[in-house]
Amino acid sequence: MKKKILNALSYIAISSSLLAIGCIKEDTNYAIGENNPETSLYVVRNIFQGSDVTLNADLLTNAMYTKGVVVSDYTGKNLPANHIAVQNVWRNQQRGILIEVDDVAKYNFGDSIRINLNGAKLSTQTGSLTLKGIKQSDITIINTGNTVVSRPVAISVLQNKFGDYESTFIDITADLEVEPAPGTPIRGTKTLMDQDSLKIDLYTSDQASFADEVVAPSATFRGIAYSDGEKRQLRLQNYAGMAYPSGKIYPGWPETFETNNNKDGYANANRLLKTGTWYFQQSLLGVTAGRDRIVSGDTAVRFQQGLSTDALLQMNFDVPDGASKVTLWYGSYYTDNSCTFTLESSTDGGINWQQIGDPITDAHRTSESLNSKQAVFLMDIEGPVRFRINKKGIGANTNSNPNGRLGMDDISIFKGY
Known part of the structure; x- marks a missing residue:
């Protein structure tokens, strides 16, 4: 609010101001502004403290909506039925969440959607943090066909900060712990292991559309980071998620360039x-x-x-x-x-x-x-x-x-x- 500088000697001006004060509408404090009606999944996830919670305006600081891009492929059938995975970015912090929906076929990989959060329940009943109670009328498709790029992540990082990656689209380059016989199908649980012998499960449901496809000994595996109770999994969304298939890494690799012989500078x-x-x-x-x-x-x-x-x-x-x-x-x-x-x-x-x-x-x-x-x-x-x-x-x-x-x-x- 603007402040008037009053001259103490200007009695007439002061008197006029006092007479008029009852007629002046108080200025709007535009510095305070209005609350943003949208919030991020980063904020939504932080509301959950271990037990089911129903979202409302007070918890969301008057925000009622969130936006995100769909990163699951319902045709792959490798998430729980009627669930989609959505992710968004806020201040360089990417987070994801599962949403239980009425008709999963309405939401395709790469769709940008807006979700009404009022009355939705946050729950980990299925393992991964999930928004429940979302009606079809609560979701608006903004646009379709957006490009989604998976985030490469090391198994060690997943183990230490899994919540940062849960329900987001990631990729892990690793070997199967047990080298599969030729023709082994990808269905079931296969353990992925990196060069430090750190492990995470690659899970493919028997109902997945690609369950009978052949698994490679090593690949860049792209999919959704998923919690099944205490188990940490990577769930491919289609067979193309097994990218760059290859033989297993050579024993003793990768070369990590650790040595005490480091005194030559740029000399050859x-x-x-x-x-x-x-x-x-x-x-x-x-x-x-x-x-x-x-x-x-x-x-x-x-x-x-x-x-x-x-x-x-x-x-x-x-x-x-x-x-x-x-x-x-x-x-x-x-x-x-x-x-x-x-x-x-x-x-x-x-x-x-x-x-x-x-x-x-x-x-x-x-x-x-x-x-x-x-x-x-x-x-x-x-x-x-x-x-x-x-x-x-x-x-x-x-x-x-x-x-x-x-x-x-x-x-x-x-x-x-």
């Missing part, structure tokens, strides 16, 4: 690591947390910037049984520009090298995200093979010619499949 040098000897050319092992792209352990590879010659990270040894897949984690060092790098293979002991897949140019700054991206390369190579990362020497690092420092960690090689 061989370093003995747990998987074998690697050649570092204009690359080093960085230890700066928050700047180097450290995925596990205390170190990660860092490639030099602004070069006109290639920087390399190269195996000086072969893996013996071919390769069906290579994965790695990457991002720009600190706030550097992106760059261009490729994966290359050699089947003649490192004499000749062939590029695999397309160049990668989307390394991101730590100011955009501290989480590294995962690159997945598929191939069908028989017999002994070795690999290298080639950061291209495209010249000076400028905004128009991005060639910043590159960070990389946890390279995995998967056997032929």
Whole structure:
């Protein structure tokens, strides 16, 4: 409200103001504003404290609605009947929830919907936190066909922060703990295990439309993070959710680049690591947390910037049984520009090298995200093979010619499949 500055000597002005005060309507305090009628799933989930609760205006600070995108596929039949999974983002916090609905076929993967929360019940009766009592008239489809990208997540992160991922669309790159015999169907519970022997269940209902499809020994498994009581599961939504199928990871991999031999800087040098000897050319092992792209352990590879010659990270040894897949984690060092790098293979002991897949140019700054991206390369190579990362020497690092420092960690090689 505006305040008038009164001159104490202006008796007439003061008197006029006093006479008129009864006729003046109080100013609206626009700084207070109105409550937002919509809230996030982050807020909704935080209301639940372990027992069923019915939502109302007081609990929601007068908000009555939430919006989200549908990330379940009802045709896959791998969630409880008449349930959909919805997720949204608030202040970079993505959260999901299950919703019990009257007609599941009305809501397709990628639909954007608005949900009236008034009177809905939050419950964990089915395991995952669920909105119950939502009528069809409480849901409005805003638009359809939205692109939904799964979030890569490590099993260790899921174990520690499962609630942050529950009912959201994620992917896990892992092996089946027990290598399946050829032709084994995906139905039932299969245990996924990462390189640290951490585990989570891959569950496929007998009623799932893809239950009889063949499961791969290793893949990037995409689906909904689901709680079944105390059990933590990943539930694919269709068979395409088993992406990048391959043989199992080689024993002793991924290479995590942990070593005490870290004194050569950017000098060209061989370093003995747990998987074998690697050649570092204009690359080093960085230890700066928050700047180097450290995925596990205390170190990660860092490639030099602004070069006109290639920087390399190269195996000086072969893996013996071919390769069906290579994965790695990457991002720009600190706030550097992106760059261009490729994966290359050699089947003649490192004499000749062939590029695999397309160049990668989307390394991101730590100011955009501290989480590294995962690159997945598929191939069908028989017999002994070795690999290298080639950061291209495209010249000076400028905004128009991005060639910043590159960070990389946890390279995995998967056997032929």
